[in-house]
Amino acid sequence: MSDIFWQSLRLFILFGKNTVGCINSPYITYRKLAKEGTPIPQTVFIFLFCLLYFLWATTIRIGLRNPFFLTIKFNLLVLGALLGFFLVIFLIMLLGKVFGGMGNTHRVFILWSYSLLPTLFWFFTTSILYILLPPPRTLSYLGKIYSLVFIAFSLSIFFWKMILYYLTLRFGLHFDLSKIGVATGIITPIILGYSLWMYRLGIFRVPFI
Amino acid sequence: MQEMTELPPQDLGPFTSFYKMVVPQFKFFPWRSASIIAIISSMFLYLFLGATLVRLVSILQFGF
Numbered sequence: 001m002s003d004i005f006w007q008s009l010r011l012f013i014l015f016g017k018n019t020v021g022c023i024n025s026p027y028i029t030y031r032k033l034a035k036e037g038t039p040i041p042q043t044v045f046i047f048l049f050c051l052l053y054f055l056w057a058t059t060i061r062i063g064l065r066n067p068f069f070l071t072i073k074f075n076l077l078v079l080g081a082l083l084g085f086f087l088v089i090f091l092i093m094l095l096g097k098v099f100g101g102m103g104n105t106h107r108v109f110i111l112w113s114y115s116l117l118p119t120l121f122w123f124f125t126t127s128i129l130y131i132l133l134p135p136p137r138t139l140s141y142l143g144k145i146y147s148l149v150f151i152a153f154s155l156s157i158f159f160w161k162m163i164l165y166y167l168t169l170r171f172g173l174h175f176d177l178s179k180i181g182v183a184t185g186i187i188t189p190i191i192l193g194y195s196l197w198m199y200r201l202g203i204f205r206v207p208f209i
Numbered sequence: 210m211q212e213m214t215e216l217p218p219q220d221l222g223p224f225t226s227f228y229k230m231v232v233p234q235f236k237f238f239p240w241r242s243a244s245i246i247a248i249i250s251s252m253f254l255y256l257f258l259g260a261t262l263v264r265l266v267s268i269l270q271f272g273f
Contacts, residue, residue, distance in 0.1 A: 027236035057273055126273040135270035137263045147266040148251050154269065155247035156240070163235055163243075176217050177228070206272035 034171035043113040080203040101173030108172040115164035
């Protein structure tokens with residue numbers, strides 16, 4: 001029991017260090033994560049935070065009065081997110097095979113898991129802002145300023161996500177920039193299709209990728 | 210070190226020097242560059258989209 005505790009604590013500290021690294025120096029952190037022997041179990045904390053977010057988002061949307069709809073919505077969010085996560089990993093591995101990349105599933109899994117950090121951060125912040133300053137925004141002076149700040153914040157997170165996506169392909173598959181460009185051209189329409197499908201099913205308005 | 214040598218060097222022909230100038234900005238503390246680009250982009254978006262940007266933010270706020 002004590003061993004499990006210390007092992008979990010060690011992994012959590014490792015996860016914390018890598019999370020700070022992904023914020024401050026993503027290049028060095030991803031290069032380190034891509035090395036053989038990086039333990040996969042540290043990524044469990046990312047998925048736990050995802051589960052925590054889905055629980056939080058479902059509670060805000062549905063409320064605690066209806067446990068039946070709460071459970072259904074929570075399960076749909078988890079299934080939709082898992083589908084998107086493994087779809088991207090499958091596409092990355094497939095493109096790695098097609099373009100002669102040197103990737104392995106272990107490395108791509110860890111790198112892509114850490115790329116969920118910007119996603120989690122955006123979704124958590126947006127859900128908190130939804131409570132503090134509920135939409136819709138108005139065309140007033142304050143409404144416009146808020147909109148500008150929110151768009152700038154969202155774009156910053158999007159750039160962070162793109163950096164981590166680029167590094168996943170760079171260190172996960174050892175792709176150069178031209179191959180990353182071609183791979184992105186193939187992945188993007190598939191992700192757009194997935195996003196539209198999730199939207200039509202009423203699971204995600206903004207895809208959790 | 211071994212991992213670094215395994216990576217193919219980026220060769221973009223005439224754009225290689227430009228690439229090598231831009232990429233370090235995003236390697237270490239990318240927030241500085243990303244925030245500046247995001248703020249400038251959001252201002253341009255407001256100039257182009259006007260009130261539509263405010264509507265877009267409302268949609269995004271419902272998107273979590």
